[in-house]
Amino acid sequence: MIQLYNVSKRYGAEGASVTALDDVNMRVREGEMVFLTGPSGAGKSTLIRLLLCVERVSSGQVLIGGRNVHALRDESIPYLRRNFGVVFQDFRLIETRDVFDNVAIGMEILGLPRKDIVRRVGQLLEAIGLQERAHASPRDLSGGEAQRVAIARALVNEPAILLCDEPTGNLDPQLSREIIQLVCEVNRRGTTVVVATHDAALIEEFGARTLTLKGGRLVQDRDRADRGGDMLAGGLDLSRLDDPMAEIE
Amino acid sequence: MSATLRLISFLRAALRLMRGSPWLNAVSVLTIAASLSLCGLFAMAFFNAHTLIDELGSSLTIQVYLEPDTPEERIGQIEARLREHEGVKRVRALSSEADRERNRKLLDPALLEGLDDEAIPGQPVLALELDSSLASRGDLEALVHWAGQIEAVEAVEDVAFGAERLRLLFAVLEIIRSVGVVLSAVLLASALFFVFTTVRLAVWGRRREIEILSLMGATPNFIRAPFLLEGALQGLLGAVVAIVAVGLLHLELEGLVRDVYLLQVQPSLLPPGMVLWLLVGGPCLGVLASGLSLGRAFKV
Numbered sequence: 312m313i314q315l316y317n318v319s320k321r322y323g324a325e326g327a328s329v330t331a332l333d334d335v336n337m338r339v340r341e342g343e344m345v346f347l348t349g350p351s352g353a354g355k356s357t358l359i360r361l362l363l364c365v366e367r368v369s370s371g372q373v374l375i376g377g378r379n380v381h382a383l384r385d386e387s388i389p390y391l392r393r394n395f396g397v398v399f400q401d402f403r404l405i406e407t408r409d410v411f412d413n414v415a416i417g418m419e420i421l422g423l424p425r426k427d428i429v430r431r432v433g434q435l436l437e438a439i440g441l442q443e444r445a446h447a448s449p450r451d452l453s454g455g456e457a458q459r460v461a462i463a464r465a466l467v468n469e470p471a472i473l474l475c476d477e478p479t480g481n482l483d484p485q486l487s488r489e490i491i492q493l494v495c496e497v498n499r500r501g502t503t504v505v506v507a508t509h510d511a512a513l514i515e516e517f518g519a520r521t522l523t524l525k526g527g528r529l530v531q532d533r534d535r536a537d538r539g540g541d542m543l544a545g546g547l548d549l550s551r552l553d554d555p556m557a558e559i560e
Numbered sequence: 561m562s563a564t565l566r567l568i569s570f571l572r573a574a575l576r577l578m579r580g581s582p583w584l585n586a587v588s589v590l591t592i593a594a595s596l597s598l599c600g601l602f603a604m605a606f607f608n609a610h611t612l613i614d615e616l617g618s619s620l621t622i623q624v625y626l627e628p629d630t631p632e633e634r635i636g637q638i639e640a641r642l643r644e645h646e647g648v649k650r651v652r653a654l655s656s657e658a659d660r661e662r663n664r665k666l667l668d669p670a671l672l673e674g675l676d677d678e679a680i681p682g683q684p685v686l687a688l689e690l691d692s693s694l695a696s697r698g699d700l701e702a703l704v705h706w707a708g709q710i711e712a713v714e715a716v717e718d719v720a721f722g723a724e725r726l727r728l729l730f731a732v733l734e735i736i737r738s739v740g741v742v743l744s745a746v747l748l749a750s751a752l753f754f755v756f757t758t759v760r761l762a763v764w765g766r767r768r769e770i771e772i773l774s775l776m777g778a779t780p781n782f783i784r785a786p787f788l789l790e791g792a793l794q795g796l797l798g799a800v801v802a803i804v805a806v807g808l809l810h811l812e813l814e815g816l817v818r819d820v821y822l823l824q825v826q827p828s829l830l831p832p833g834m835v836l837w838l839l840v841g842g843p844c845l846g847v848l849a850s851g852l853s854l855g856r857a858f859k860v
Binding site for chain 2: 363365386389390391392393395397403405407408416417419420421422424425464
């Protein structure tokens with residue numbers, strides 16, 4: 312699903328550049344869940360930005376679903392991004408929209424009918440236990456609630472890949488655990504998930520394949536799939552979610 | 561989603577943007593309104609001055625004074641020649657006696673006491689009524705030129721008509737047009753600047769939202785649309801305010817023209833086409849300013 316070949320990313324002018332990623336090779340299979348870890352400045356966020364085509368590689372190739380994304384024309388990039396759901400450390404909810412409208416954004420971008428948006432967003436909010444807060448302002452949400460809304464927003468179009476950049480960075484350990492449980496459940500339903508985090512305890516607890524970056528280089532690739540799923544017995548039920556496209560098609 | 565529903569969705573987003581910065585939006589709307597009002601005001605002044613010139617032009621008569629001893633036959637020849645000229649509706653011939661009688665009525669009777677009839681000026685006159693209005697300065701100059709030609713005809717002593725008055729009106733018209741164009745351009749530029757600034761600030765204030773939309777796969781046009789609509793709405797509101805302002809001013813002017821300047825002229829409001837131009841021009845101005853402000857702000 313995701314392949315990186317000799318990917319390097321440098322910032323600044325030639326000769327005085329800073330290397331954020333250095334000759335990274337990696338592959339994430341379809342339906343896999345991967346933790347991307349390493350200290351601050353290791354290149355985790357840069358890698359996610361490269362996957363989203365927010366930035367271009369300095370050298371090497373990034374393939375998503377077999378396509379070299381950095382060979383895409385600018386006009387095609389929005390359509391590539393529709394394959395991703397993205398979750399950030401600081402939630403990045405839009406404060407001028409209520410919870411419902413925040414989750415609905417992805418479907419509005421696709422121009423889907425209002426009745427489908429209402430049904431799908433309703434299901435998602437119910438799944439994350441926030442149906443009662445549909446019309447609350449993001450300002451009135453707790454950190455855990457805000458991150459759940461952000462995850463619901465990322466999932467609204469059933470993306471093929473969920474990218475989470477430090478999704479638990481602003482949360483306490485209990486909420487962090489709940490969020491990762493939710494992400495694991497999403498992965499269990501078939502979505503490829505990449506979680507960038509420097510929280511070693513969480514990685515240890517949830518035990519999925521872990522890619523470790525250090526100084527821009529991939530220094531470790533530890534596959535612990537044998538332990539995956541141990542911690543998936545959370546109280547969140549995503550099983551009732553429909554495919555958002557099913558009825559439309 | 562149909563185009564209509566999408567437009568409604570964009571409109572909602574645009575209104576949300578406007579609610580987000582009401583004061584800035586109010587300043588933009590008022591600036592557009594001020595500039596379009598000025599445009600409308602000058603258009604109204606220009607339009608009415610033109611109407612006035614047309615009215616004066618159509619009521620214009622040319623007096624051709626002939627030498628006192630011009631024979632009847634010669635007078636008949638000149639009259640026939642003038643009648644042939646395009647635009648001459650009627651030619652009325654006055655004998656020396658009739659002209660003297662007309663002049664007598666114009667003078668103060670006290671001055672005429674004890675005077676011989678011969679002392680009162682009187683000469684044969686041909687009074688020409690024109691059937692065309694003077695739509696342009698070119699028409700007036702053509703008329704002046706023709707009057708000069710008449711003056712050169714044998715037995716014609718003088719040709720008189722209100723050319724100077726019309727020239728003055730044309731000059732006033734020219735000033736109205738020049739000042740109107742310059743002031744309107746300055747105000748339109750400032751309106752453009754205000755909308756530009758409003759949208760730029762809105763974009764700056766919503767850069768995180770824009771980034772999120774972009775990361776979720778929104779196309780640049782999807783992101784731009786609400787900002788462009790915000791500009792268009794500002795322009796439309798500005799145009800409506802301008803039309804109301806010009807309309808109110810017109811009501812004030814109606815009374816002023818009649819009561820203060822004692823002109824028997826009914827000042828017209830803007831022609832319907834001009835109202836339509838303002839209604840279309842306002843949103844266009846807003847969209848142009850928004851478009852300039854957005855520029856390449858939403859690079860993917």
